[in-house]
Amino acid sequence: MEPNDDTEKFQITTNPALTGLLGRCPRCQRGHLFETYLKLAPRCDVCELDYGFADPADGPAFFAMSIAAVPALAFALWIQLTFDPPIWVHLLITLPLTGVACVLLLRPLKGWLVCSQFFHKAEEGKIDTEWHTCEAKRNAKR
Secondary structure (H helix, E strand, O other), X not given: OOOOHHHHHOXXXXXXXXXXXXXXXXXXXXXXXXXXXXXXXXXXXOOOOEHHHOOOXXXXXXXXXXXXXXXXXXXXXXXXXXXXXXXXXXXXXXXXXXXXXXXXXXXXXXHHHHHHHHHOOOOOOOOOHHHHHHHHHHHHHO
């Protein structure tokens, strides 16, 4: 994710949400972000941006489950209160619909998080030992 001479050749995204939802490269907005449905490509096929910086971790799954859970619960309650079906009806209807909704949301959410990491130059956190040393010395003087 280090800037290099190639960065000026491309128009870096100003809207990481839209670029990610479309599954496009955050640097050139033309290359593909994904190799398969959920697997990130190793690099952009247009600008050669290495996607090694990207680590959305469990973020897409958390957001997908959170977004899908409310409508799924409302649907299950509506079915239960309207028709009073046995539990196996929920297992055949509500559970698969919830699962499909989550899977459909994963790719756009993962793309959004990866593009946001590039846009905001997110990287692994580091402990600032220099600051801690200065603070310890300052507190010792008190």
